[in-house]
Amino acid sequence: MSRPLARVARELGVNHETLRTWVRAADRADRAAATGGDAGERELRALRKRVAELEKEKEILRKAAAYFAQEMDR
Incomplete structure (x- = not known):
C-alpha cells in the first residue's frame, strides 16, 4: 500500500521536502547500483x-x- 509523501513526512515528524529529497537520493542510488555504479x-x-x-x-x-x-x- 502506497501512502502520500506528505502523510509519511508528518508521521515521521520531518518536512515533506526533506523526505522528498531523501526519496529521490535513494532512487538515484538504486539506479546507480543497478547499472554498476556511477x-x-x-x-x-x-x-x-x-x-x-x-x-x-x-x-x-x-x-x-x-x-x-x-x-x-x-
Whole structure:
C-alpha cells in the first residue's frame, strides 16, 4: 500500500521536502547500483584493477632482477 509523501513526512515528524529529497537520493542510488555504479565508481574499480596489474608486474621484475644479479655473481 502506497501512502502520500506528505502523510509519511508528518508521521515521521520531518518536512515533506526533506523526505522528498531523501526519496529521490535513494532512487538515484538504486539506479546507480543497478547499472554498476556511477562513473566515479567505475573509474575507481578500473584504477584499482590497474594498480593490481602494475603491482604484479613490479614483483615479476623484482624477482627477475634478483635472479640476474645472482647469475652475474657466478
